[in-house]
Amino acid sequence: MAIAPRLDLRQSQTLVMTPQLRQAIKLLQFSNIEVNAFVEEELERNPLLERDDTADAPIGERAAPDQIAPPAPAAVDSADAVEAGTLPSETAAPLDIDTSNSYDPGGISDGAPLGGRIDGSGGSHSFDADDRTIEDFAGDELCLRDHLGEQLRLNIGDPVDRMIGAHLIALLCPAGRLTAEPAAIARAMGLPLEQVEAVRARMMRFDPVGLFARDLKECLAAQLAERNRLDPAMQALLDNLDLLARRDNRRLMAVCEVDAEDLADMIAEIRALDPKPGASFDTTPPQLVVPDLLMRQAPDGGWIIELNPETMPRVLVNERFYAKVAPRAKKDEKVFLTERLANANWLVRSLQQRAQTILKVASEIIRQQEAFLRLGVAHLRPLILRDIAEAVELHESTVSRVTANKYIATPRGTFELKYFFTTAIQGTNGDAHSAEAVRHRIRTLIDREPPSDVLSDDALVIVLRREGIDIARRTVAKYREALRIPNSVQRRREKTVPA
Template sequence: MKSSLGLRLGQSLTMTPALQQAIRLLQLSSLDLQQEIEQALDSNLLLERDEGESAGEDTPAPEPAEAAAEQTAALELREDGDIPEEMPVDAAWDDVFDDLPAPARSGDDEELRDFLEANLRRSTGLHEHLLDQARVAPFDERQAQIAEFLIDAIDEEGYLRNWTELLAEIERALGAHTEEVEAVLCLVQEFDPIGVGARDLGECLRLQIEAMPARTPGAQTALRLVTEHLALVARRDVAALAKAADRPAEDIHQALTLIKALQPHPGRPFQSHESEYISPDVFVLKRNGRWTVSLNPEHMPRLRINSHYQGLIRRADTSRDQQMLKQHLQEARYFINSLEARNETLLRVAQSIVEEQRAFLDYGPEAMRPLVLRDIAEQLGIHESTVSRATANKYMLTPRGLFELKYFFSSHVQTTGGGVCSATAIQAMIKRLIAAEDPARPLSDATLSELLLKEGIQVARRTVAKYREGLGLPPSHERKPPA
């Protein structure tokens, strides 16, 4: 084996930290980006928000009358009760003054409080709610232990999962027999909400039906359906249910209406709920006959280098503090450049999408053009992965509504005239045809395929079924009203 030394030229792409950061920021949603910015501001000394001149320089000096009023208020506070010269470090103002005035609340604070109260519901959790009922239930000490074990095993949806394993664990931990555990479970299943502690969906629905008054219309038929024919109930196959239960179709419809009103997740009302709102990343408006695109300024905070700390950096100084400042300066520059590159890429991609989908903005979903990531990448001279990252979890607000950027990309279907049609446009056509159908004679998938063919769209029946299911529309036999 002979070793030798040679020189070879080649090209390679190196993922520098700056490039990695730019790629990561590009694919973040607006909410994640705001969190990333706050984290960068908290961890980097040289990074700060660009909010213009400091408030201290622009704030005018108070007028003599205002200063006198402030001094008078301070003297009045002093006369109400003297502040002791020595106070514990953990003392509160309430410990010194008996009647402090309530803090003034601005209109913005009141609106924020009302918003949070309206959109955030903090209620007692499901486990706490069940434990409160168990404490007042007529349990002896052993039954109370079993009940607490069972309640602890109930998940957030209100179910007891993996009953066989749970039963074995209770028997091993408490030495309880199967009959004893099931007896306590029956008592727990009588707690509020009805249906809690069920081991499967059928039992959950059965518990709720059994808790209804005996004369509830359709209750007996519904109880038999959820107990013996739950799979057919899920398919809403009225004919099969009528044959299996030996009941007329009218009774089946009545029972299905009752079952539909039940709660399949009894624990869900006890979960904290906060309304989620989507803030658009891009605005699209038509001005002077042209569609214009702009970024949401709320998602583009202006950042800058802190001039004070930057002035402390000395090139020749190699001390530890200087090394830290230099590192923070480099990271701050990288972050600002990556943020600007993200905004520029997002704006270019959005502009290109709007340019391609002007017909959609003018005429609606049926005018949507086929578009794939490669089309935008070729127009902008960037990689498809960059377009994919730029459109991930980003939203565009248009006069036709709020859409995710991914919505504007769809596959195409050949038309009879030799052209292509977007899958989104076909879905809009299917939705239009179903909305205009005769309720007594709903259109089948095969009929929809024939109607689309008359409009020049050649789509197979199974493709129509796939698009219809994507729209959340039931098949024709389920859209037909009961006789």
């Protein structure tokens, strides 16, 4: 067998990931907020792109009736407006009139904001045109350290003690606990431990009570002492917080030497305390979820789905600018403009294709989960990516990218598109049940159980199988733990001694 070089002709198909294709895939996976940020960068880079702020209608809709935009108001000539009485004429208000002695109702002297109109015509006898809200009159909230600093200056006059207090305030965590041991603080400051502990004990009575504690026990003890409720029985309860966490009320009654009624009152007092007194300060506002899709009910009973116009950017290709500049441009400038024109056209097409794909996938998801929207979580159907991909004739990876980081605002709340995809649990009669619906059913059964008949995991299995859900005990236990529901033993202990 001889070895020699030779030429072969082979034909194969490969997918070449061009930069434009990568960009389209990346845009499909982005949320509307991320797409908006990406478009802002492209607007700065590409002179042939411009923002389209003219259209106010939704970008795209599914199952929406035809809508006719109202005609734009015609331009009105100023002379005609004066004759019609809609504009003040020159004889009605002379320009050289002295207004220094005139009174303006609703002006600055009446408490109007300085940023309002000051031309003498912005007053009003009613509050109908006042767009100020209660937030405009509310003062700025103090942060935790400023709040404690004011109390430190008012309650502690010794300069050394005040320096210790300022150092303790600097070492507070957001929950209000000390991040260092008092002994380490005393060594670092070169002061006696007794002096540091004395200052800390005084500052633990600052508002809110319970700050500067080293652990949960000390924090709760300071709050109980402030209420004059730190008796020996309550101290014994604080010394056995692990038993309280396990809801071992029988051992707690023996340790605290109280009966069931007294223990219930003590537990109620513990629950009324604040385990993190510093958490009410320095709180950052929660990040609100901005839906990418909006959904509302149509007059015929169907559903209308549209992209959120407030977050979805609209861009146009400025071909007029290209036609004006390109003929007079140099060779390298013309290459640059041609490249930017192609990128702009590709971006516009990518955004349009992304919108159509998202609407197509979302419409199919809503069609298959319509029972959930009308009847609730118990009617959520089991659904996987393959079901939607086959219905809309797209690849599963495309459906996965469409549903990633996308939220839809429905009449039942705002949900991530991934929420509608749940695994299936087989039923005893051959039907499949959604795992989310089964979890909801487990929570409902536990919430409705009487104190005298707490349902164990085996009992839950029997009830669910009676309802046609074929489920194993370990699956019930897994769903219960995911819902953060204690087991039947702890629930029975808790309901035996209600608090």
